[in-house]
Amino acid sequence: MALLLCKALFSLLLVFLVSTLQASGASPAETGKTYIFRVDRFAKPSIFPTHSHWYASEFADPVSILHVYDTVFHGFSASLTPSQAASVLEHPSVLAAFEDHRRQLHTTRSPQFLGLRNQRGLWSESDYGSDVVIGVFDTGIWPERRSFSDLNLGPVPRRWKGVCQSGDRFTSRNCNKKLVGARFFSKGHEAAGRLGGGGINKTVEFLSPRDADGHGTHTASTAAGRYSFRASMAGYAPGIAKGVAPKARLAVYKVCWKNSGCFDSDILAAFDAAVNDGVDVISISIGGGDGISSPYYLDPIAIGSYGAVSMGVFVSSSAGNDGPNGMSVTNLAPWLMTVGAGTIDRNFPADVILGDGRRLPGVSLYAGAPLKGKMYPLVYPGKSGVLAASLCMENSLDPKLVRGKIVICDRGSSARVAKGLVVRKAGGVGMILANGASNGEGLVGDAHLIPACAVGSDEGDLIKSYIASSAVATATIDFRGTILGIKPAPVVASFSGRGPNGLNPEILKPDLIAPGVNILAAWTDAVGPTGLDSDTRKTEFNILSGTSMACPHVSGAAALLKSAHPDWSPAAIRSAMMTTASITDNRFQPLDDESSGKPSTPYDYGAGHLNLGLAMDPGLVYDLTNDDYVSFLCSIGYGAKTIQVITRSPVNCPMKRPLPENLNYPSIAALFSSSRAGASSKTFVRTVTNVGAINSVYSVKVEPPKGVAVTVKPTKLVFSERVRQLRYAVTVTADSKNLVLGDSGAVFGALSWVDGKHVVRSPIVVTQIDPL
Template identity: 45%
Template sequence: MNAASLENIEEHGQHEQYQSTQEARKSNAYSEVPTSSRNKKSKHDHLEGMTDMLRGEMNNLANAIDRLSTMPPIPESEIWQMVQVLDLEPNLILHRRSRMLSSKLSNYLTLFLILFCVSLTPALAVKNSYIVYLGEHSHGPGVTSADLHSVVDSHHEFLGSFLGSKEKAKDAIFYSYKRHINGFAAVLEDDQVEEIQRHPSVISIFLNKARKLHTTHSWEFMMLEKNGVVHPSSLWKKARFGQDIIIANLDTGVWPESESFSDEGFGPIPSRWKGICQNDNTTAGFSCNKKLIGARYFNKGYIASGGNVSASMSTVRDYDGHGSHTLSTAAGNIVHGASVLGVANGTAKGGSPHARVAAYKVCWPPVDGAGCMDADILKAFDTAIHDGVDVISVSLGGTPSDYLEDGLAIGSFHAVKNGIVVVASAGNDGPDSGTVTNVAPWIITVAASTLDRNIQNSVQLQNGLLLKGTSLSKPTTPEENFYPLISAAQAKAANASTNDAIRCKKGTLDPKKVKGKILACLRGETALIDKGHQAALAGAVGMILCNNKTTGSEIFAIPHVLPAIHVNYTDGVQVFEYIASSKDPRAYITTPETVLRTKPAPFMASFSSTGPNSVTPQILKPDVTAPGVDIIAAYSEAANPTEEDYDKRKTSFNMISGTSMSCPHVAGVVGLLKSLHPDWSPAAIRSAIMSTARTRDNTGNPMRDETEKDKATQFNYGAGHMRPNRAMNPGLVYDLTVNDYLDFLCSLGYNQKNITKFSGTRSTYQCHKKHGLNLLDFNNPAITIPNISPSAPVTITRTLKNVGSPGVYAANVRLPRRMFSVSVEPSVLMFDHIGQEKSFKLTIEVKDAKAVKDGYVPGELLWTDRLHYVRSPIAVASLSDIKKP
């Protein structure tokens, strides 16, 4: 089969949809089918059909019963589920049902009675769970138990005034945010929401939205060590490996028995820690120690939104693996001999390996693809702030929204106000533009890129061709023993189409044709891991997974259930051509090996969400990129490496990809910077990481996207790839205070009353509308101008703070001269002491309006004293091109 044949098959299957990320979290491991396209039929479709029929027969009970008598029984659990969904009075149903005959028809008569009750009832009020946000508390840090009780009572009093009584309010409220964040989460009707929204004390009221998870050698790649040796000048050494910094993780929990969280060698828990180890579920056997110093779980928002949590699952214990992986990436211990199912042996370690960690479980089994609810996330933020953490890592996200209707944005603002740095993942919805999430300017938003390590194996064809690829599955058959090789299209079952069979879909392979052979499958339409499973079920001894033209060179190391290799499109074509041209095609698959210092690296992961920022385009997002592809870290031994029911394997470490993995890399480095520079603000740390990042790979060329064809841009990587050792001594930073963030919100049109509540009643901040902040002047380390006019220059202002030695810095701007004229005033800044601040103005004018027509034009502003290089990315677009990144 040649390339043209493959293209014909792909055109025949033109409705193929895929996700390029290896971390297709929760709905289907390594899936290439969007969640929304799975399970299209509800498990209650048959019940809905009967409901429609019964409504049509409402006036003819006898006729309805005649029809019902021919139908199969309805499970009683579904009857009572309908009672709950319709919010009917169960006692009424029970009373009527007790008088019915005990027969096959009783459930149908009950269903009829339910519908009859509905017909006599006015349209039912829809109830949903909401968050009512009231700003910040006035009680300050020295809060007493009486203060907390007063807060809860005030929430009951407030909501009771709308519901008719405090008792009804107590029933409706399932969370009171009572320490730093002021507000509550409650189950409300739509008309109640509208009435509450009009109250002057309310900043915002918004749905309890669902968010999804964004799912070693990486530290050497970022120069914290070399060949296992930590240099004295390394940030690791200077920051004492993050000793006694407390890093919190909002995720799926933690596997406490993992070596990554052992407390061997740790001293007493820092006295500032106020948290607890929530181990009220005795069946889970959960305990903390001097490394894992805190653990809590929050699921009331999940339950209020229809999620089901069994008693055995109500624990911080991680039954998923995602939370253990991300937390150990940020701050896991140094663990020698770590591997994934015997592959990729090495030493695992977190960014701040000597830090203390705290797990806040906010994510549960997904409902409609997402299981992390805003109400739970906000409660975790409020609690973590009180507990005394230094860094909060959040590898999850949802659709960007108004900042004051976004639980993660609100929670992170209150954290930053208390000096806590918040790091969040950018999302896995790339490469489409404008998909980046967690876009508030007080959050460090992290994209994902590769590192210079590959897990590599090969397939040797008997014609002498050796093709390289990747896998995490170890061959169980002898190497250099050639096996018959067959295309999945040739192995199709009698009732299957060629299009389905070549993709190794379920039920499309004939075991008689497959048994004892290596099977070549084409990528697309089904989960990558499922293709190997179907090959194994059909009796294959191995699988070659070949990319289609669309997926090109993007390959993943996956723990298949049989010996396997994943090859790129070009090599896949050669495999199919060899099969088609040979009378007896044969091959064997080698054992995966770790290959270091591969080139080029890094390049951007195609799944990594990209800018522009869809909420505030003047703020560049993501901020920075870090390793997020094939990351090895601790895992839950309650989960299997593929998350498929048929996979019975267990592993202490797993390899996963996603911005979920890049986020904790940055969180770990933030822990080091907090240890080394405890006086730096969250904004200063964000600036230090951004302004010292690199935009070139290890070949010296500009970073590229995963196709390795196109240059990556600021909307892929933000300021660039993080360089920890440079970040500890950036020279200058673009600092921000809480008032600067409030100015930012004022410039977006929020009124003074809401700003006052948001900042706290103890704040003296005033929103100056007449002389308000121009969004372009917000002191961000990056410069984004989405709407420059061809007829008028734009001038922006920035302020730099010296955090290093005295020095004289000169400015250098890089923008295409044929398009723009640029000036910086002053172009030289002299700093005499630490903490000194100086401002400058950057003016950009369009020279050739016709040339500025292809969306955003990239550039950069560099301040340097020849010792430090303070770099700010620039992105400029004309008014007519603001929708084209």
């Protein structure tokens, strides 16, 4: 019921916006806003030499126009009053309009953890991605890092048309054969500042592609950083730092700005520029907050990425950091690769040792003077019942209570490292950061400025109980450095966005998970490793966690696959990664959920964890064309005009509406009505393309969800030189009386095609929904 109601409400948003824009009567004090207008490009009168001339003459004052879009999207963005926008919307050539919105970033050893090995396998077959260009949409780049050296790289691919845009502390000389392009997009931000919505703080930012935040430098080097020897973050994670595709070229598109997010109008302009420049892969670790996703026709990331994918560009996006709550995954469009986060087999343990001798595990990247085993009084400000004190918010701690003590602070409401500064300001000597129940046992390392570590919810409760029951509670923190070979790994990160898909549950999201916890990568010189203004430390590398870090792993993986298989479509590349993904950890046990310690499900990890040791040779792939995506949009009830907002070209939906679950996706999600008694069946049609041995025979293997019957016809697929594609049908039958849904509200299974060498696996999800 909730899922269908959500879809119905979303479909009304555009109608609501139109009625709002058309509200009568513009007052003298009417506040301006930035709007994005989708225009029918075929309607341009021949008298105008370009669409730009047409827009400026017929729709808006040239001064008010911010961006003109003509590659992945056709239209423009402009700062107008609501009544002016309503007037533009009345023009018959204007298909739609939506307000510009602010979005947020989804904030060494990992290539080996993904199955990559020197001089063999995918790295060798793809020449480390040497002629593929990855476009990174983020906060820019700090180009002087070793990760972006062009030493021994061949010439820039001749097809490349991008530029190196100059600005504050950035010139064309900052680009090279590695960093082949750099642009920045600020007009949406600057318009927001003029309109009172908060602009760019030029005292801490660079009006150029230079990175003042660090996030963009980190994601770019994760995807395609060169080999950097003797890398570490203040001694943590020492070794050779490298990206997933070390020889791939980078093009940076700065769309996000320090402390002020990323605006839709600028993101859409970056998509337009990147595709026109000639990128092969786009990496975008950006999305909506709070796990809320807009319908595709109101989402510039979905619109821009459709235009990119339709022109052969693979787009990798982050799943969001609002887990472990259900339905928290974002970036849901089926043409996007949606990437969740998992751990790797490296950790940075820091143990809390209590006065009664107990040792409780935690995590920290603190690199200052150690406590050397000295015991200090331990205090929990939350005993007072004051929420701000329990969270160690600014000016909330009484120096008389915390001076000379280790303070336990609850996680939430402010930056984790900022809490330590509050403790230090009040005279505390150290901090223990305790997860709440919503974070469970999921931990990430932070480069704290005082002796501090993070502990899970259970450990936090134990420490608080110890304080409450002891006349004199004491503790110390033992920082143990870097530990390799951690088991189990990977584990689904507690913060990683989870399914089901809140827009179209027939499409399983996220697609898969990749390393996203405690990832070492290059960093900016503009801020310290914590990102706090008061942190004056400089570091070449930093360790961060988030689905933002997982996304560029897949972007780099796509670059390797594109280099090894230039003829593969974006859908084929995604399929190769999904059908070969791992569903077991390094103990050969099912993947665990970090937040609960229990086994995870496809709602948490999609098809599994990225495994590049197998993705180069998947055997079969599930391919998709632009027509398939149009059919999907028709199937979910979008009209021709709404679909054209996304696809750029006019479309005609068939009289009989297609079924969304028949999109040729590498996963299967069966939704049954909870009100229908007795057995119900659904049949799904899929088409596989043979990309392996020419003459091969695949047999089906089914792992049915508990209480569900699954049949497949045919049970064998025989490929030859003449037969490269074959269809099959999957019938899923469920009886509401026998269907026992788990905590996630679904049951899970899998379907695999096996030929003795390949296992082409697709998850099956079965759930019930309430009718409207």
